[in-house]
Amino acid sequence: MLTTEVPTREQLVGRATELVPLLRQNAAWSEENRRIHQDSIDALADAGVFKLRTPARYGGYEADTRTLVEVAAELGRGDASTAWVASVYWIPTFMACLFPDEVQDEVFSTPDVRVCGTLSPSAMATPVDGGIVVNGKWSFISGAHHAHWQEIIAVLVPPEGEPMPVMALVPISELAIIDDWHTSGLKGTGSVSTAAQNLFVPSARVIPLPAILMGQYASKINANSPIYRAPLLPVASASSVGTVVGLARAAKDAFFERLPDRKITYTGYGSQAEAPVTHLAVAEAAAKLDQAEFHALRLATTVDTKSVDGTPWTLEERVKARADMGQVVKLAKESVEILASASGGSSIYTDVPIQRIARDIQAVNLHALMHPETNAELYGRVLCGQAPDTLYI
Known part of the structure; x- marks a missing residue:
């Protein structure tokens, strides 16, 4: 059995923030080569990102979902693809912790297992x-x-x-x-x-x-740990939304980095920053980002609170978790689209990050489990007294 000093949430988020310049530097390479740069993988391992959902007895951190949201949001500011992969690893790692304990011994024998x-x-x-x-x-x-x-x-x-x-x-x-x-x-x-x-x-x-989806887990040791007794779909939802928040933050960063040197061509504005149309756009984008963050943190708080107090999940709470995830995607996408539209014709060049951010948020929006309308429909269906038409709740 391994023992390790568990970093605080603030320390883990701080490590993720320190990775942002490297992830931005490697983003173009990763896009061109269609995989994460090995330097980024190594940096994530060094920062302990792959240990967040690993049991403490194997040297892991057993981090709550609030930590996942905040860490992924910082990684997403650097590169959405890297944050997405980290988030995806967290979900199957959590699922591995539901298997019999002897299976976990085999899986987690690899340091920083992915x-x-x-x-x-x-x-x-x-x-x-x-x-x-x-x-x-x-x-x-x-x-x-x-x-x-x-x-x-x-x-x-x-x-x-x-x-x-x-x-x-x-x-x-x-x-x-x-x-x-x-x-x-x-x-x-x-x-x-x-x-x-x-x-x-x-x-x-x-x-x-079906046993997994209903919370009938096979691990005996992990049954005593709060983070491993939550339902799979709310956990998966909370594990995913940080990357989406990070994408909207990245768009905001990218827009304001270019703003001081931009004009609005064919208008009388010598600076885009002076134009009321810009003021309206950035205010709306920032408000939508704030709303996306609210739904992401509410989702994480619900998962973490219920995991600690051990109260059963109601059907409405389960589908509301997916609805919160859908709202994060919807609002973040709208925030990114506002800023991308306000970025002008020069933003279509491949070395301008916001065009990649806009494509990435569109890809997230199309994901079957994260699609806003699908999640809203499921939530509304249950609110209207109808049975859910899926096991994935």
Whole structure:
């Protein structure tokens, strides 16, 4: 068992802030090469970013979701793709902590272990003696290039009874990586596809997905830790929103860095900063960023408070967590779009960061789990007394 001094939230956020210049420096390389620069990965490891959801007994920090939001928001100011990958690692790492304790011993034997994953059941599995055999492919596997393990979802088809989705952990070395990540946004995430062919997974590393979604976790030791007894979807939602807040902050930084030297062409304004249209734009963008931060922090506070006091989650609280995530995405995207529109024709050059930020926030907005309208519909459905039409709550 490892022991380590756990840094405070302020220290962890401070470390993330110190990484911003490096992440900005490597952002163009990551976008061009469609994966995170190795120097950025190494810097995240040195800062302890990959330990935030690792159990303390393995040298981890067991950080709460408020810390995840604040750290990711700072990383997102530097580079959205890097922040996104860090956030994605936090979610499957949390999921790994739900497996039997002997499985965790294997996973966390790697220092600064990185676990990528998915919630999509796009593979099939058949039962065999001692485990299952998996065949299939998973797309949008962010950070696969730098991961050690992948959490997979497959539909298990038993000889008798109904098919059932299962969650499993497999070493990334046992999967094929398909380099198909050619996109308009979040290019640097390296969200390639992975595939399994007749892959055997021992039964200890397989858990029914419905059990996980209902909070029936297999770890005995982690059951005593507040951060590991929260429902998966609220945890995943809270783990994701910091990057989105960071994107809006990055747009604000980028806009104001260029503002002192900008004019408004074909107008009488010698300085963009003097124009009322600019004042209205930045005020609206800043207000939307403030609102996005409110929803992100409310979501994190709900997850953390309920994790500590151990009160059961109501259905409305579960779907409200997803609604908060959707609002963060919606408001942050609107904030970025206002500033991008006010940045002028010169902002379309690839060396001007705001064009990349606008493409990245659009990619986040299209993500199936983060899409604002999908989350709003689910929330409204439950508020109207209807049953949710998904297990992902």
